[in-house]
Amino acid sequence: MPAVSAAQGRSTSNGGAQRRRAGRPSAAVLDKAGITAAALELISRKGYGGLTMAALAKVLEVAPSALYNHVASKQDVLLLVEDHLMSLVDLSGFGGGSWEDAVRAWAWSYRDVFAEHTPLIPVIAVLPVTDAPQTLAMYETVSKGFLDAGFPQERIIPAIVALESFIFGSAYDVTAPEDIFDSGSMAGSTPNFSAAVRSSAAGQERGRPADTAFSLGLDALISGLGALRK
Amino acid sequence: MPAVSAAQGRSTSNGGAQRRRAGRPSAAVLDKAGITAAALELISRKGYGGLTMAALAKVLEVAPSALYNHVASKQDVLLLVEDHLMSLVDLSGFGGGSWEDAVRAWAWSYRDVFAEHTPLIPVIAVLPVTDAPQTLAMYETVSKGFLDAGFPQERIIPAIVALESFIFGSAYDVTAPEDIFDSGSMAGSTPNFSAAVRSSAAGQERGRPADTAFSLGLDALISGLGALRK
DNA sequence: CTAATAAATGAATGGCATTCATTTAGTGGT
DNA sequence: ACCACTAAATGAATGCCATTCATTTATTAG
Known part of the structure; x- marks a missing residue:
């Protein structure tokens, strides 16, 4: 045709x-x-x-x-899109205020941006930053924020990578269907899991389940990583 | 048959x-x-x-x-593979010993399995557990481990989800190229980031960079989440 | 015995990224 | 002013891929 x-x-x-x-x-x-x-x-x-x-x-x-x-390829188009999206991530917290608050704002906005673009996550994970100016700019700002907060220089990259890993995984989580943990007919053989699912759904009420898990994990990471500061 | x-x-x-x-x-x-x-x-x-x-x-x-x-489809084949892989994840720690050690062993083996199968991560993230008996079995064992360790029932699922998010993100990280953080010709405009990259590479010596970040984040999560126990 | 169902083959179908020959327009050097 | 080169477009393949359909054969249920 x-x-x-x-x-x-x-x-x-x-x-x-x-x-x-x-x-x-x-x-x-x-x-x-x-x-x-x-x-x-x-x-x-x-x-x-x-x-x-x-x-x-x-x-x-x-x-x-x-x-x-x-x-050169469709992959190239995805790279362009990816780098553009990085400019949407909120870095304003690193201008002043506490390290904790800056990281929290950065992480939430980073997750929100990529929750809408999960097909790019495999691309990011492998993208050399050289080809991505916005991405590089983000890393520079965040690195400086960590340094100013008192992080030992050699711990900065591992800490950022750990946070990013959590963020990317959590972005997928946002896209999961409501009933993902529905054990259906198998429920009888998984009493502890089924009870936990029911219980967390009951205690939920407002907000997405993904937000609860993200908040919980992010707090844990921030307090754990924050302890590395000198 | x-x-x-x-x-x-x-x-x-x-x-x-x-x-x-x-x-x-x-x-x-x-x-x-x-x-x-x-x-x-x-x-x-x-x-x-x-x-x-x-x-x-x-x-x-x-x-x-x-x-x-x-x-019914290729996606169906991926689901079969995914569920099979779940049976390879190490759950032995949840038989006895401390919650921390059990979670650590589980998380490392979970990450290692899926680091070799990152294309399945988008599949898992959306897979209803009903269709995946091995996956369901894993959740049951882990849930019981958390309950026995004193976790309030309604916090169990969010805690597991937070850990899984970190694990999936970290699995991608394992596949990243060595030089992913090479800022190349742009290095001049990113002094803090470039210094941090050099410094973490210097302090590295043995083991993969991905392992350092995973270890750091996992410790933070375990200690942060562990604090939720009654 | 017969109708329905299950499990295979082989031949489309349509979508996809990518390549190549070709055409036309600007550019740098003499 | 000319000419070779390069840049940027068209349009026509190419080959791969998942999936569907008609057909054939075997097993099973009634």
């Missing part, structure tokens, strides 16, 4: 999109910032399942192959 | 799979246990990139479409 797709257009009041003839256009249509923005729009509209190179090209009113003049 | 599983070809020691004629064979060739075993073998040999329905069918010496008589 020729896929009428992107640029149909002509006279009808569509999104615009005149068909472009082959060859380099006078003004460049694409750049990394535009690709990033289009990817984010697509993700928010259709989710990560809807983020395909073809769909991205359609949003940008370009042939799919044109994207490859600006990124 | 013992499930001959990875069906071997007739007499010849070819890798080559006698061609079976169409129609139901007298003895069933496939079952879930065999599919699970073949998937695990494939994963260990070729990684998750090599785990395709076609490759799985080839290992089992069947046509790809035959798999769909036993599983």
Whole structure:
């Protein structure tokens, strides 16, 4: 199928999109910032399942192959998105106030941002920071916050990594279905677990279960790691 | 059914799979246990990139479409694998000894198992335990361990979830490349971060960096969560 | 004995990322 | 002013992949 797709257009009041003839256009249509923005729009509209190179090209009113003049692969697009998201993480606490409060605000916003973007977590976990300026900027601010709070220099990176690991895992947790711990017909053979599930659901009432666990773990990490300060 | 599983070809020691004629064979060739075993073998040999329905069918010496008589989708295969892996997690500490030691042994082995299977983490995070008997069994044992250690019932699930979140995030961390924190040409603009990276690398010497961070975070979590006991 | 069901084959199907030949436009050097 | 090179677009493959469907054969239930 020729896929009428992107640029149909002509006279009808569509999104615009005149068909472009082959060859380099006078003004460049694409750049990394535009690709990033289009990817984010697509993700928010259709989710990560809807983020395909073809769909991205359609949003940008370009042939799919044109994207490859600006990124080497789809993975590259994900990297661009990932780095952009890092700029949304709240670092304001590291400007003043206690280390505990700064870490808490940072961790909650970091988790919230990536809870909406869990498919990027495997990407982040392996992404060399060199290629990600926003990510690097975040690490710089956080490192300085830890240093100023009195952390021994050689403990700073392990502490940040431990916190990040917890944050990434917790981001997945946010996306879990309500009934994930429903033991169903097997409940009879798991009395202790089933009782614990019932009991935590009962004591819950307000707020998401994921928030309760995150709060609990974060407090434990903050107090445990905080003890490393000189 | 013992499930001959990875069906071997007739007499010849070819890798080559006698061609079976169409129609139901007298003895069933496939079952879930065999599919699970073949998937695990494939994963260990070729990684998750090599785990395709076609490759799985080839290992089992069947046509790809035959798999769909036993599983509904590839996701289903991943679920089978995931549940099998849960049986490899070390629960022995919960038989006796201190809660701290039991949790520590459980957490390390849990992380080690899934560090080799990070592509399953998104699957687990969303998997209803009903469909996963081994997973359910693990939760039962761990829940009982927490209860016996004096945890208030309504705190047990949040505490386990917090630990699991940390474990999953840390499993990704194990797979990160050595030089992930290399700031390269940008190092000049990130003095605090770069110094922290150098310093933690220097103090490292033995063991993986991921182990240092995991140990640090796990100790913090254990001492913080342990304080919840009555 | 027969109808329903289970389990296999083999041939599509449609979606996907990616590549390649081709076209056109700007750019740097002489 | 010319020319070679490079940049940025189109459009037509390519190959991989999960999944579906019609068909065949065997077993099982009534």
